[in-house]
Amino acid sequence: xxxxxxxxxxxxxxxxxxxxxxxxxxxxxxxxxxxxxxxxxxxxxxxxxxxxxxxxxxxxxxxxxxxxxxxxxxxxxxxxxxxxxxxxxxxxxxxxxxxxxxxxxxxxxxxxxxxxxxxxxxxxxxxxxxxxxxxxxxxxxxxxxxxxxxxxxxxxxxxxxxxxxxxxxxxxxxxxxxxxxxxxxxxxxxxxxxxxxxxxxxxxxxxxxxxxxxxxxxxxxxxxxxxxxxxxxxxxxxxxxxxxxxxxxxx
Amino acid sequence: xxxxxxxxxxxxxxxxxxxxxxxxxxxxxxxxxxxxxxxxxxxxxxxxxxxxxxxxxxxxxxxxxxxxxxxxxxxxxxxxxxxxxxxxxxxxxxxxxxxxxxxxxxxxxxxxxxxxxxxxxxxxxxxxxxxxxxxxxxxxxxxxxxxxxxxxxxxxxxxxxxxxxxxxxxxxxxxxxxxxxxxxxxxxxxxxxxxxxxxxxxxxxxxxxxxxxxxxxxxxxxxxxxxxxxxxxxxxxxxxxxxxxxxxxxxxxxxxxxxxxxxxxxxxxxxxxxxxxxxxxxxxxxxxxxx
Amino acid sequence: xxxxxxxxxxxxxxxxxxxxxxxxxxxxxxxxxxxxxxxxxxxxxxxxxxxxxxxxxxxxxxxxxxxxxxxxxxxxxxxxxxxxxxxxxxxxxxxxxxxxxxxxxxxxxxxxxxxxxxxxxxxxxxxxxxxxxxxxxxxxxxxxxxxxxxxxxxxxxxxxxxxxxxxxxxxxxxxxxxxxxxxxxxxxxxxxxxxxxxxxxxxxxxxxxxxxxxxxxxxxxxxxxxxxxxxxxxxxxxxxxxxxxxxxxxxxxxxxxxxxxxxxxxxxxxxxxxxxxxxxxxxxxxxxxxxxxxxxxxxxxxxxxxxxxxxxxxxxxxxxxxxxxxxxxxxxxx
Numbered sequence: 001x002x003x004x005x006x007x008x009x010x011x012x013x014x015x016x017x018x019x020x021x022x023x024x025x026x027x028x029x030x031x032x033x034x035x036x037x038x039x040x041x042x043x044x045x046x047x048x049x050x051x052x053x054x055x056x057x058x059x060x061x062x063x064x065x066x067x068x069x070x071x072x073x074x075x076x077x078x079x080x081x082x083x084x085x086x087x088x089x090x091x092x093x094x095x096x097x098x099x100x101x102x103x104x105x106x107x108x109x110x111x112x113x114x115x116x117x118x119x120x121x122x123x124x125x126x127x128x129x130x131x132x133x134x135x136x137x138x139x140x141x142x143x144x145x146x147x148x149x150x151x152x153x154x155x156x157x158x159x160x161x162x163x164x165x166x167x168x169x170x171x172x173x174x175x176x177x178x179x180x181x182x183x184x185x186x187x188x189x190x191x192x193x194x195x196x197x198x199x200x201x202x203x204x205x206x207x208x209x210x211x212x213x214x215x216x217x218x219x220x221x222x223x224x225x226x227x228x229x230x231x232x233x234x235x236x237x238x239x240x241x242x243x244x245x246x247x248x249x250x251x
Numbered sequence: 252x253x254x255x256x257x258x259x260x261x262x263x264x265x266x267x268x269x270x271x272x273x274x275x276x277x278x279x280x281x282x283x284x285x286x287x288x289x290x291x292x293x294x295x296x297x298x299x300x301x302x303x304x305x306x307x308x309x310x311x312x313x314x315x316x317x318x319x320x321x322x323x324x325x326x327x328x329x330x331x332x333x334x335x336x337x338x339x340x341x342x343x344x345x346x347x348x349x350x351x352x353x354x355x356x357x358x359x360x361x362x363x364x365x366x367x368x369x370x371x372x373x374x375x376x377x378x379x380x381x382x383x384x385x386x387x388x389x390x391x392x393x394x395x396x397x398x399x400x401x402x403x404x405x406x407x408x409x410x411x412x413x414x415x416x417x418x419x420x421x422x423x424x425x426x427x428x429x430x431x432x433x434x435x436x437x438x439x440x441x442x443x444x445x446x447x448x449x450x451x452x453x454x455x456x457x458x459x460x461x462x463x464x465x466x467x468x469x470x471x472x473x474x475x476x477x478x479x480x481x482x483x484x485x486x487x488x489x490x491x492x493x494x495x496x497x498x499x500x501x502x503x504x505x506x507x508x509x510x511x512x513x514x515x516x517x518x519x520x521x522x523x524x525x526x527x528x529x530x531x532x533x534x535x536x537x538x539x540x541x542x
Numbered sequence: 543x544x545x546x547x548x549x550x551x552x553x554x555x556x557x558x559x560x561x562x563x564x565x566x567x568x569x570x571x572x573x574x575x576x577x578x579x580x581x582x583x584x585x586x587x588x589x590x591x592x593x594x595x596x597x598x599x600x601x602x603x604x605x606x607x608x609x610x611x612x613x614x615x616x617x618x619x620x621x622x623x624x625x626x627x628x629x630x631x632x633x634x635x636x637x638x639x640x641x642x643x644x645x646x647x648x649x650x651x652x653x654x655x656x657x658x659x660x661x662x663x664x665x666x667x668x669x670x671x672x673x674x675x676x677x678x679x680x681x682x683x684x685x686x687x688x689x690x691x692x693x694x695x696x697x698x699x700x701x702x703x704x705x706x707x708x709x710x711x712x713x714x715x716x717x718x719x720x721x722x723x724x725x726x727x728x729x730x731x732x733x734x735x736x737x738x739x740x741x742x743x744x745x746x747x748x749x750x751x752x753x754x755x756x757x758x759x760x761x762x763x764x765x766x767x768x769x770x771x772x773x774x775x776x777x778x779x780x781x782x783x784x785x786x787x788x789x790x791x792x793x794x795x796x797x798x799x800x801x802x803x804x805x806x807x808x809x810x811x812x813x814x815x816x817x818x819x820x821x822x823x824x825x826x827x828x829x830x831x832x833x834x835x836x837x838x839x840x841x842x843x844x845x846x847x848x849x850x851x852x853x854x855x856x857x858x859x860x861x862x863x864x865x866x867x868x869x870x871x872x873x874x875x876x
Contacts, residue, residue: 050759076761088759090752093745101749104742105761113743113774120742163760286662342855348662349607353811354854356804360847368841480673480800483666491662520677524670528655531667535658 003028003167003199004049004080009058011044018044020223021058026167031193032201033214033231037244040220042203043085046169050082051075063166076106079166083159083173085203087152091145095136095155098144099127102162127162134158134188150181154188161192168192168200174209182206186213211235219244256392258509264398266505267405271460272478273485273497274412275453281492282429282449284348285340288355290457291479292362293328297458298470299366300327302375314383321380321462328458329451336450341443359476367472380466401463408456409498415452416494425449429492487527490540499538569725573718581717582789583833587826588728589785594809594821595735596778601807602815603739604771605751606660610652610668611806613675614645614776616798618783620679621645623692623793634697634723637784645780646773648675653772657765660754669800676798691794694787699723716789724785731778732822738774739818747771779806808850814860823862 004026011019019041026032036042047053049060051072060068067075090098103123104110118124131137134154139147144155153173160168173189174182190213193200204210210217210231217234219227221244227237234240276290301324305317335358343351384396416422428435428445436442460478461470468474485504489496504523511519530537573581593615600606621644622637631637656667679686686692696712698705699719706715738744749757750764758764787793796802805828813824831849835842857864 052755052759072758073761073763076759082759084756084759088753088756090749090756092752093748097745097748101742101745101762102760104745109742110746110762110767111743113738113741115742116737116740117742117745118740123742159756159760280662286666339851339855346858349601349811350854350858352607352609352662352665353807353850356807357847357850357854360843360850362847364841364844364847368844476801480669483670487666487670491666517681518677520681521674524674524677527670528667528674531659531663532655535663 001028002026003063005061006045006049007059007061009045009048009060010056011048011053012056017223019048019055022220022223022225024218024225026199026201027216029193029197029199030215031190031213032199033210033217034201034203034220035205035207035210035217035244036220036226039222041223042220043171044223045220046082046171046201046203050080050169076163076165079164080169081160081163081165081167082169083156083171085171085175087149087156089144089152089155089159091143093144094140095142095144095147096124096127096131096140098155098159099130099162100124102159103127103130106163130158130162133192134161135184150177150185153177153181153185157185157189161196161198166197166199168198170200170202172203172205174204174206182209189213254392256390257394258513260389260392260394260398260402262502262506262509263402263405264505265508266501267402267408268460268464269481269485269504270405270498270501271408271456271463273482273489273501274408274494275456276482277486277489277492277494277497278412278456279450279453280486281494282425283340283344283446285351285355286491287450287453288352288479289335289358289362290355290453291475291477291482292359292366293331293454293475294457294461294478295366295470295475296331296362297324297328297461298465298474299370299375299461300324300458301462301465302377302470303370305377305380306375309377309379314379317377317380321459321465324462324465325455325459328461329455332454333447333451336447337443340450341446359479363472363475370470372472374469374471375465376469377466378469397466401467404459404463408459412452412456412494421448481523484523484527487537488530490534490537493537493539496537496539566729573721578713578717581721582713583829584826585716585721585724585789586786587829588724589782589789590806590809590825590829591822592728592731592785593779593782593806594813594825595731596775596780596782597806598810598815598821599735599738599747599771599775599778601810602817602821603744603751604747604768606768606772607665607807608668608772608775609665609800609803609807610670610672611776611779612798612800612802613652613668613672614649614779615783615786615802615806616675616679616793616795617645617648618642618780618785619787619793619797620686620692620783621780622697622784622787623694624685626694627692632695632697633702634699634788635701637697637787638727638781641784642777642781645783646777648780649773649776650769652776653769657768657772669803672798672803673800676795676800679795679798686795689795691792693792695791696720697788720788724789727781727785731781735778736818743767743770808846811850811860812853814863816859817862817866820860820862824860827861 002025006022006024008021008023009019010021022045024045034042048055051070055068059066062078062080065078067078100117100123103126128137131140136151136155136158139151147155157170157173170189174185186209189200189202192198214231217229217231218225219234219240226243227234227240272294276287279285279287301321304320304323309317339354340351343354381397384400386393387396387399416425424440424445428440428442432442481504485500486497488503489500507523507526508519511522515522572584597608597611600608618641621641625631625637625640652668652671655671656664659667680688696706696715704719706712746762746767749762750767754764809825809828810821812828813822814820832842832846835845839845
């Protein structure tokens with residue numbers, strides 16, 4: 001069953017056809033790998049779906065509702081969350097507050113200015129559970145800016161997860177971390193998809209990671225979808241091998 | 252007809268002075284991303300030094316030679332800029348921009364009192380200079396010759412600055428630094444030198460503005476602070492960091508001031524600020540600004 | 543390990559409470575301990591501290607540097623003065639309510655224009671808008687008294703039950719009853735602001751400060767929250783303006799002119815904008831600094847300028863931001 005469906009969605013920047021009439025489908029409950037070389041249009045596509053950019057044309061339907069014209073805020077309410085390629089955290093706030101704020105926002109509690117945030121047991125307990133799930137509970141009191149890169153990546157995913165989204169976009173969750181740190185991050189992503197009822201789309205450059213963890217893979221090239229299939233099918237797809245995988249490994 | 256012409260000349264006169272102040276403010280922001288709150292005070296330094304220099308030698312020299320002394324005012328402001336940038340601003344480039352704003356605010360407080368300390372609380376004047384120019388008849392209207400001189404200086408400064416920035420090697424480096432400081436630095440541009448030069452040129456223009464306006468309005472305490480606020484309005488309308496913007500902004504503000512004095516003297520300033528607010532609302536980066 | 547941490551945390555909390563009580567006690571006893579001149583200066587300091595607290599909700603917690611807060615302070619002050627002039631009111635409560643309301647409305651209008659901008663553009667736009675108010679106060683002299691300003695006689699407090707007695711020295715009234723009035727409102731403001739910055743709303747502002755884009759993507763409506771922050775901030779600063787008027791006895795366009803905004807920025811940077819109480823200390827210290835600089839030399843502005851330049855170069859974290867870690871370290875060693 002399709003959770004998200006874009007129909008001929010388009011975004012051009014001058015002569016660059018960043019996303020060119022793309023039909024993109026994400027099925028309920030899957031972990032989808034989105035691959036492509038730099039400039040293939042992956043991040044632009046995610047920006048269009050998450051609401052950071054407005055499409056020039058086309059339609060985006062999420063969970064049965066047309067969200068094409070909706071604001072970022074409304075899409076989050078519908079259940080679309082995302083992380084960012086370059087880690088985007090609240091660096092001067094504690095790790096716990098990064099997650100707690102997200103929960104306050106989700107619950108519509110950020111309007112409250114006459115109650116102390118620390119007194120909201122329900123939210124703090126939930127934040128604690130999220131941090132535990134991501135193995136960050138011992139860092140709860142640290143400032144997010146003081147975390148190591150791998151932990152920052154984890155917290156980045158944790159913040160998006162705390163929104164309890166139906167669909168989660170992760171933009172290169174393992175870039176910039178050592179090979180050793182990649183597996184724990186992807187294991188958590190897999191576990192929240194398998195047990196948390198979340199559908200995830202992961203943009204990734206590391207082909208080992210993509211082929212190991214994805215249920216399905218979509219390959220993009222120059223603003224269009226080049227191929228779509230199971231990891232096995234993509235591995236055997238010659239167009240993908242010649243245009244993408246070869247170049248990626250060379251680069 | 253002749254009043255219309257007079258009004259147009261008045262607008263151009265205001266615009267010339269405003270451009271001289273605002274172009275430096277905009278240049279410094281464009282290159283260094285610093286809004287210099289002490290910029291108006293450097294304009295006042297230009298006026299004070301010019302008045303002081305003229306006063307020293309007024310009885311020995313012919314009036315036409317005294318005009319050259321106005322350049323001393325401009326040079327003094329430039330010198331101040333060349334000293335201030337490396338000592339007080341350079342240590343702050345890695346810090347959040349709030350600190351740069353605060354530093355220049357501190358400089359403003361210091362410079363304003365320094366001028367009072369050196370030249371006292373009373374205005375310095377050199378009206379002999381402006382009276383030296385006879386009134387000129389233009390198409391049936393008589394207009395003070397010195398004001399025409401100021402318009403010419405403003406126009407020449409605009410052309411000169413434009414040529415300097417778009418037609419010289421230094422201008423290319425300046426624009427490259429302004430567009431991407433890291434890239435320019437990586438390509439071997441001496442960014443430190445560009446910064447001090449840009450800041451000095453900005454101060455030079457402000458000092459020149461103060462010097463040429465001095466024979467008409469004198470060198471007065473507080474003139475720098477008033478000028479700064481008007482210059483802000485000019486660059487907000489034109490777009491911070493754009494020289495074309497500073498020119499167009501100066502023309503607009505000059506025209507509004509002229510009209511304001513005739514029709515809405517009470518709320519002239521309020522109208523100016525409102526125009527600035529409306530422009531920003533419609534075009535966030537100003538008329539010529541880059542977002 | 544964790545038990546030791548917990549114990550030291552409790553110790554710290556106890557230590558803080560003790561210092562807090564000592565300071566509160568001192569503030570209450572000031573009129574008995576210090577000469578009237580000092581009490582008066584402290585009143586000014588506490589009032590400026592309220593303005594600084596409001597200002598720092600924007601700078602320290604939302605990441606917006608306003609160079610236009612003189613507008614709110616001035617609107618608060620002029621509201622009281624106009625209520626005296628046109629309605630013959632003398633109740634301080636009426637002034638406070640009307641002043642807070644008027645400055646909130648002013649901030650709401652400013653915010654409608656400004657919250658789309660950040661960084662230097664926000665600063666300059668706030669400055670430009672505040673100067674609209676200044677030029678109106680300056681030029682519409684038949685309403686505002688122009689540069690002469692408007693006089694405000696000593697008001698009555700607590701619904702008229704506390705008033706200046708017949709033949710009583712105004713200074714005695716200001717340094718006793720009015721001082722306590724200011725102190726009470728100051729404590730209320732500190733408490734209220736403390737709750738605000740530690741509330742979920744306060745966390746949302748800090749998130750906006752740290753990372754605007756991400757804040758939007760966890761569902762915080764950035765512009766709306768900036769706007770609310772500006773309204774709250776302006777209300778605090780406006781309230782300070784209202785409290786200031788009876789003390790000064792007169793309001794002139796000077797408090798609307800932009801260098802006064804610079805002064806408010808100065809309070810906060812002096813104390814340290816990354817700390818909650820920094821702005822409070824900064825405002826009180828600045829007021830003394832200015833008072834003594836004015837008494838000491840006619841070039842007091844230069845003294846302040848030099849202090850600001852040195853502060854930016856050597857103590858960017860401000861008094862509290864620089865000193866608090868030193869104290870903390872000393873305690874750890876002991």
